[in-house]
Ligand SMILES: O=P(O)(O)OC[C@H]1O[C@@H](O)[C@H](O)[C@@H](O)[C@@H]1O
């Protein structure tokens with residue numbers, strides 16, 4: 001344990017999952033000194049949910065299957081093929097593996113068309129400035145995303161060369177909630193899981209981080225998940241945790 005800043009007011013936006021953590025932080029004691037941070041991409045660094053929704057909706061409409069934003073929220077952190085299985089939950093005709101792959105490809109083609117509208121304006125000032133400050137603190141920074149489109153998205157928002165490592169849907173065999181994507185990211189950073197903090201917006205992502213022995217800072221919907229180590233109100237709250 002290392003002594004942090006004595007002024008606990010700077011930590012107030014953060015609601016910690018355990019009383020022990022909360023007590024330690026208010027006493028000015030940081031529970032951990034992280035060496036690296038592994039960021040989920042979709043829903044953490046930028047927002048692609050609506051593009052996923054539109055692309056899956058097109059497939060669902062073609063099949064005549066009901067699909068809405070609530071179902072779309074269940075796809076967060078889940079791989080493309082597993083997402084398709086969720087979309088097909090209300091579809092009663094059998095599909096071959098080949099037909100499923102074709103549907104997933106069709107969804108991805110449309111999704112990528114929509115991603116082309118993303119620009120550097122889709123990276124918020126808050127995220128950009130926080131990333132730079134975390135880097136200045138000497139932390140190693142990696143992406144840990146289930147998406148096979150990670151590099152394409154990073155390019156669109158102007159972060160192609162920013163991260164020290166990228167672990168994504170292209171280098172894993174098991175999607176979140178399996179910890180593989182985060183374990184690979186830690187390996188690429190040359191760090192142990194206990195030296196890294198994972199930042200996630202999906203329940204599946206928090207589960208994956210905890211299963212891999214990482215601490216996890218949760219944002220958005222996942223911030224109400226009791227398994228998260230830290231529950232953040234905003235991305236810049238990371239500056240008080242790290
Ligand atoms: O189809 P892609 O870009 O490989 O994405 C896979 C998954 O990537 C995750 O980041 C998204 O939260 C999921 O919704 C998505 O299904």
Ligand SMILES: [Mg+2]
Pocket residue numbers: 040041042043044076077200201202205
């Ligand atoms: Mg996400």
